[in-house]
Amino acid sequence: MITRFEVNETNKMIEHDNLDVRTITLGISLLDCCDNDLDVLNEKIYKKITETAKDLVSTGKDIERDFGIPIVNKRISVTPIALVGASACKTPEDFVTIAKTLDRAAKTVGVNFIGGYSALVSKGMTTADENLMRSIPQALKETEFVCSSINVGSTKTGLNMDAVRLMGEIVIETAELTKENDCIGCAKLVIFCNAPDDNPFMAGAFHGVTEADAIINVGVSGPGVVKSALERVRGENFEVLCETIKKTAFKITRVGQLVAQEASSRLGIPFGIIDLSLAPTPAVGDSVAEILEEIGLERVGAPGTTAALAMLNDQVKKGGVMASSYVGGLSGAFIPVSEDQGMIDSVLAGALTLEKLEAMTCVCSVGLDMIAIPGDTTASTISGIIADEAAIGMINQKTTAVRLIPVIGKGVGESVEFGGLLGHAPIMPVNQFSCEKFVSRTGRIPAPIHSFKN
Amino acid sequence: MDKVIISVVGKDTVGIIAAICTYLAKHNGNILDISQTIVKEYFNMLMIIDGSKMDVTFGELVESLDKIGEELGMSIKCQREEIFTKMHRI
Numbered sequence: 319m320i321t322r323f324e325v326n327e328t329n330k331m332i333e334h335d336n337l338d339v340r341t342i343t344l345g346i347s348l349l350d351c352c353d354n355d356l357d358v359l360n361e362k363i364y365k366k367i368t369e370t371a372k373d374l375v376s377t378g379k380d381i382e383r384d385f386g387i388p389i390v391n392k393r394i395s396v397t398p399i400a401l402v403g404a405s406a407c408k409t410p411e412d413f414v415t416i417a418k419t420l421d422r423a424a425k426t427v428g429v430n431f432i433g434g435y436s437a438l439v440s441k442g443m444t445t446a447d448e449n450l451m452r453s454i455p456q457a458l459k460e461t462e463f464v465c466s467s468i469n470v471g472s473t474k475t476g477l478n479m480d481a482v483r484l485m486g487e488i489v490i491e492t493a494e495l496t497k498e499n500d501c502i503g504c505a506k507l508v509i510f511c512n513a514p515d516d517n518p519f520m521a522g523a524f525h526g527v528t529e530a531d532a533i534i535n536v537g538v539s540g541p542g543v544v545k546s547a548l549e550r551v552r553g554e555n556f557e558v559l560c561e562t563i564k565k566t567a568f569k570i571t572r573v574g575q576l577v578a579q580e581a582s583s584r585l586g587i588p589f590g591i592i593d594l595s596l597a598p599t600p601a602v603g604d605s606v607a608e609i610l611e612e613i614g615l616e617r618v619g620a621p622g623t624t625a626a627l628a629m630l631n632d633q634v635k636k637g638g639v640m641a642s643s644y645v646g647g648l649s650g651a652f653i654p655v656s657e658d659q660g661m662i663d664s665v666l667a668g669a670l671t672l673e674k675l676e677a678m679t680c681v682c683s684v685g686l687d688m689i690a691i692p693g694d695t696t697a698s699t700i701s702g703i704i705a706d707e708a709a710i711g712m713i714n715q716k717t718t719a720v721r722l723i724p725v726i727g728k729g730v731g732e733s734v735e736f737g738g739l740l741g742h743a744p745i746m747p748v749n750q751f752s753c754e755k756f757v758s759r760t761g762r763i764p765a766p767i768h769s770f771k772n
Numbered sequence: 773m774d775k776v777i778i779s780v781v782g783k784d785t786v787g788i789i790a791a792i793c794t795y796l797a798k799h800n801g802n803i804l805d806i807s808q809t810i811v812k813e814y815f816n817m818l819m820i821i822d823g824s825k826m827d828v829t830f831g832e833l834v835e836s837l838d839k840i841g842e843e844l845g846m847s848i849k850c851q852r853e854e855i856f857t858k859m860h861r862i
Binding site: 319320321322324325326327328329380383384385386387569572573575576 | 777779804805807809816818820830831834849850851852853854855856857858859860
């Protein structure tokens with residue numbers, strides 16, 4: 319029988335430590351919507367999404383009520399649109415119409431983001447892929463809820479440097495077109511290496527082509543719970559520290575697993591995976607940076623940060639894996655700057671730089687995330703940063719990503735406010751030396767060798 | 773609706789258990805276990821209910837208990853048991 323202590327512990331996690339299920343993401347395949355006629359295609363997409371997801375939001379709310387656990391977001395991911403629209407879309411403008419359809423469908427069913435305005439170009443770009451990529455700035459300007467992601471490389475294929483170069487330009491153009499809204503378009507655009515097919519987290523979620531017709535993926539959260547648990551073992555050795563993180567991660571993940579199974583059975587849609595991520599929010603006490611500080615760093619960015627993060631990430635996985643029958647997605651600790659008050663404070667204190675963040679991404683998911691940079695940063699510099707981050711993913715066989723926001727008209731020392739879960743960010747300095755000649759080279763960086771690991 | 777956990781926290785007052793039990797009895801909710809403590813005037817109670825024969829939906833139960841809680845000035849939380857068993861039992 320459950321004891322009062324256990325009930326109180328769970329409810330304390332929810333009420334005081336911000337334990338929540340971050341997202342239930344419904345993946346929907348749009349491959350059966352393909353059509354040569356753009357209008358027909360748009361209609362089919364709208365119909366498929368609104369029919370499949372019609373009960374998603376209400377079911378999410380019912381589960382919240384039944385278990386007393388907040389489910390912060392209900393979202394949808396769809397098949398990469400570059401594939402779905404390939405035969406109907408002849409120009410970037412044609413793709414924008416699909417973005418608007420996705421936005422309209424998202425509004426109809428009441429979700430707050432829809433991901434999958436994507437192209438997978440890790441080895442090469444089709445005409446459709448390139449048209450979709452060129453349509454991103456306009457698509458993100460004209461829609462509210464659509465999220466876009468591009469996979470520019472993988473361990474198996476190497477890096478598509480033509481796509482990397484193009485995406486540097488697209489990021490700048492997206493910032494320009496959405497500069498009236500603090501360049502918010504860039505907060506909804508992720509450039510991946512080794513993108514997973516089943517990621518429930520935005521902005522990088524898409525429904526991979528290896529997936530079933532529809533699937534439920536759940537992203538858990540709970541940095542506040544881990545921090546609170548670690549406060550109780552201050553000064554203890556690494557064994558105690560690691561055990562505490564594992565046990566806490568197990569408990570958090572079990573809640574995610576329960577919610578995923580309930581959602582799956584109530585919606586009649588198969589359960590895909592749990593994403594074991596510590597996902598921070600701008601709220602105080604819901605921060606990955608604060609966990610690292612609790613582990614013993616004065617500020618995130620101090621020497622020892624990479625080691626502490628590596629340990630945290632690994633223990634979260636070890637604890638979480640046993641709690642769920644299927645684990646996937648990004649699974650790790652997220653280190654977005656604007657969405658984590660502790661990260662913001664570290665940047666403001668001068669402790670955390672772009673270079674240190676890059677080092678941190680070698681040992682955790684996912685990458686350089688939600689980082690505001692000066693608006694006068696060149697496209698080639700952004701491409702260089704994307705290439706660096708993608709190379710880390712390619713060589714280390716992990717997912718890495720870049721979500722940078724060049725804030726047009728602003729420079730280092732200023733800050734930008736996105737609002738809500740996206741938070742606010744101080745603008746960070748970028749290395750001023752040029753990589754123009756490097757990123758101007760055409761072609762690919764070949765796939766890496768899988769032996770002689772050093 | 774199978775097993776339901778009702779947890780009540782707030783400043784101690786007369787008739788907390790009576791109010792909740794009266795409502796449960798009226799709607800055929802069977803109390804399987806009940807425990808309570810009072811620490812520094814603060815009342816903390818846990819109740820495990822078999823709700824399988826209740827004549828109200830879970831939503832209605834939550835709503836009614838919220839209302840009773842408001843009247844008593846207490847926080848009454850009503851959750852399905854699985855969230856606790858999943859988290860604390862392997």
